[in-house]
Each structure stands twice: as structure tokens, then as C-alpha cells.
Amino acid sequence: MALDAQTIQAAVDAAHRDCTTRTGGANASYIPYLASVDPSLFGVAVVTVDGAACTAGDSDAEFAIESISKVFTMARAMADVGPVEFHRKIGADPTGLPFNSVSALELHNDKPLSPLVNAGAMSSVSLVTAVDTEQRWSRILQTQRAFAGREIRLSVEVNASEQATNFHNRAIAWLLYGGGAMYSDPMEACDVYTRQCSTLITTEDLATMGATIAAGGTNPVTHEHVVDAELVPHLLAEMTMEGMYTSSGDWAYTVGLPGKSGVGGGVLSVAPGKLAIAAFSPPLDPVGNSVRAMAAVAQVAQALDLSLYKVPGAGDPPLDPLVKG
Structure with missing residues (x-):
């Protein structure tokens, strides 16, 4: 699939539209600040390794980075x-x-x-x-x-x-x-x-941070060398193994990208050499992952055919990444 700006923006817009009505979850309550954040906030962003940004919703709203x-x-x-x-x-x-x-x-x-x-x-x-x-x-x-x-x-x-x-x-x-x-x-x-864990980022910031990893350690917007490319495979491996907490295996099985979540409501996934997808929505599932943000990132990844484990030409997995069997 050609990952041009128009295709990416369409996928981002569709994910934001389709996942806005997804219900369930609750703000983290054990940290008073997080409990007070507006639960209706919802942003989606993609930044490519060329530095192009595609956003939808509250992508410029700041939130606590937390575990990301x-x-x-x-x-x-x-x-x-x-x-x-x-x-x-x-x-x-x-x-x-x-x-x-x-x-x-x-x-x-x-x-x-x-x-x-x-x-x-x-x-x-x-x-x-x-x-x-x-x-x-x-x-x-x-x-x-x-x-x-x-x-x-x-x-x-x-x-x-x-x-x-x-x-x-x-x-x-x-x-x-x-x-x-x-x-x-x-x-x-x-x-x-x-x-x-207490710094503030936006959804577009988070996608840029992920795109820096996707681009081999060079920020695609500023062109600053941030981390050596030889470390990137190790970072992505760690994200695959534990980035989504006890849902990490399910995320790899169904979405097929390294990811990381935070109890501030952010979710990030990285497609090496291509782009990063980020989303933000405060209500969390029992594991500590944002309900809407997970759904949105998963939908964009599937729409853009980004799974690292998919055989070219094979169909999409008929699984909801948010549901365990």
C-alpha cells in the first residue's frame, strides 16, 4: 500500500470518527491529577519518517506522558x-x-x-x-x-x-x-x-517521538540525531515484549507493531522505517491502557497494512485487538 499523505490522513480521520463513540474504561483514579482530566478528549496522529504529520481531534491537547x-x-x-x-x-x-x-x-x-x-x-x-x-x-x-x-x-x-x-x-x-x-x-x-512521568506532551508530539524511533534514531522533523540506529531494534523489542503491559501479547498478535501505553491515556505504536501512530484518550481499561486510543491505533495500523508479521497478500486478522478470548 502506498503510504501517501492523503491515504494516511483518511485512515486517521476514519479512526477518530469510528472510535469516538467507543465507550468503557475510566480515568486513572490513584493519581488525583489524572482523575480530573476531561474524559472526552480524544486525539489521533501519525508522523512519518519524512516528517509529515496527519492529525485528527484533540491532537494538540497536552497530557501527562506517564509510562510512555x-x-x-x-x-x-x-x-x-x-x-x-x-x-x-x-x-x-x-x-x-x-x-x-x-x-x-x-x-x-x-x-x-x-x-x-x-x-x-x-x-x-x-x-x-x-x-x-x-x-x-x-x-x-x-x-x-x-x-x-x-x-x-x-x-x-x-x-x-x-x-x-x-x-x-x-x-x-x-x-x-x-x-x-x-x-x-x-x-x-x-x-x-x-x-x-510528569511531563506534558501532545498526541502529535508522541507520534513524532515514535517516528524518531521509526526513522532509526533521527528526528524526522528537526533532523537531530537523537539515538544511534543500532539501538533501535533493542528499543522496539522491549516495546513488543512489555509495552502494553499484560496486553502486550494480544497487541502483537492482532496489531503486529511494537507499542507503548501510559496511564495518562496515551498509546504509541511504531512501524519501523515508515511511521508512528499515536492516540490519546483518558479512560483506561483494567490493564491500564486507553480504550479509545488502543482502538484508534489498531484501526490505523490495519488500514495502512502495517503489521510486521503479515505475509504480503494475506487477509487482515479477524480479531478485535481489545478482546481476549
Whole structure:
């Protein structure tokens, strides 16, 4: 299929129109700020490796990046210590348990399995080269900005709400420290991790961040080299294994693209060498993935025939990616 701007825009418009009426889910309630976000907000965006953007709906509304930030801190830490060391210390396997699970740590001697759950994400933060807390935070924020191609900012309101409720993550950080899987002060890592989840992005920002990965590590809008191309396959593999939490297998089975979600309502999927699809809608399913955003990204991916696992000429899988059998 020819991925021209007209075809992509039609797919984006159709996904926004068709998924607007999809019901179900609820805003994350354990973080007060997220509970207060307008649940009717809904944006869809695609950015190609040539830098072309196609958007629909509330694609310029800012929302908290939350767990999608893990992808970009993973990239920063992997670049700092190298992919072999990163894999040895953090891992690349799904936990099979919720993203904030303590049981997953206990089952593996207080060591993380993936950088895309909270435990591994805080370990990733601790691997970022820095002399102190502020330098560590600055390097992570600058990485987000480079991927997005604009001045991403920390929301004081989101961060205050997160810091006031992150007791569970503090406990996980100490468990990691006890297991020898924390490479800085554990409370520093937890603090910086909480900040990285509290930045504000738009749906178009998120698609640009994904397109930077799709383009081999160079931002297609600013043309800035953000991360080495040799790291991109590792980033995409991690996203495939755990990016959609306990729905990651279902997402790969039915959508066929690496993805990442966040409890702020964002969903991102990357088609390597082609484009990235992003969507935003606050109401989440029980796993923590946005109901509308998942549906919209899946619909665009199918409309543009992007599955990495599809044999050319084969029909579309007759499965709803949001329904488990």
C-alpha cells in the first residue's frame, strides 16, 4: 500500500470518527491529577519518517506522558551503558504481572525483568550517567525534548500529584536496592522517575517521538540525531515484549507493531522505517491502557497494512485487538 499523505490522513480521520463513540474504561483514579482530566478528549496522529504529520481531534491537547516516558529513558540509559550491559542489568522479558507489581520482583530475587514496568524503569533511571539528581533529571528531560523536537516541560501540578502518591514505587526502589539492581540512591531514582512521568506532551508530539524511533534514531522533523540506529531494534523489542503491559501479547498478535501505553491515556505504536501512530484518550481499561486510543491505533495500523508479521497478500486478522478470548 502506498503510504501517501492523503491515504494516511483518511485512515486517521476514519479512526477518530469510528472510535469516538467507543465507550468503557475510566480515568486513572490513584493519581488525583489524572482523575480530573476531561474524559472526552480524544486525539489521533501519525508522523512519518519524512516528517509529515496527519492529525485528527484533540491532537494538540497536552497530557501527562506517564509510562510512555520509560521508552525514552530506556534509550538514554542504553546509550550510556551500551545495549549488552543494559540487557544484563535490566532484562527484556515480560513479567506477566501488573506494571507496578511487587510480586514480580519477589519472584526474581528483587531484580527487574523489563525496563517498561516500574521496577525496571527506576533501574533504568539509575543507570543514566550523572553526578547528581539534577543532572540525571536534566539529561532525561533533554532526551524527551530531542525525541519530540520541542521544549517538553515538567508539569508542576502533575509532579506534585505524583510525588504525593508514589509510596508504592518508593517501596519498589528499596527492594531493587536490596537486590543489587539499583545503581544510584534509590530515592533519587524514584524522584527522577516520578518527574519523567510528569511531563506534558501532545498526541502529535508522541507520534513524532515514535517516528524518531521509526526513522532509526533521527528526528524526522528537526533532523537531530537523537539515538544511534543500532539501538533501535533493542528499543522496539522491549516495546513488543512489555509495552502494553499484560496486553502486550494480544497487541502483537492482532496489531503486529511494537507499542507503548501510559496511564495518562496515551498509546504509541511504531512501524519501523515508515511511521508512528499515536492516540490519546483518558479512560483506561483494567490493564491500564486507553480504550479509545488502543482502538484508534489498531484501526490505523490495519488500514495502512502495517503489521510486521503479515505475509504480503494475506487477509487482515479477524480479531478485535481489545478482546481476549
